[in-house]
Amino acid sequence: MNKTKIEWVKNPDGTQGYTWNPITGCLNGCDYCYARRLANTRLKERYLANPKVADIEGQLRDSQSPL
Known part of the structure; x- marks a missing residue:
């Protein structure tokens, strides 16, 4: 997840x-x-793997762990 300045x-x-x-x-x-x-x-070299990703519920998890 990334911080954003989007108003909504x-x-x-x-x-x-x-x-x-x-x-x-x-x-x-x-x-x-x-x-x-x-x-x-x-x-x-253009895209790097993100070690933390959010699941559908929005919880951060390690990208290598199963859902």
């Missing part, structure tokens, strides 16, 4: 709210997956 995300007390990106990728492991190939080559 502020907490009821007016403090800064949080957002999270629900897109984490697929787990299918398809043989012809172009996304995996891009992630391991051209885009390798």
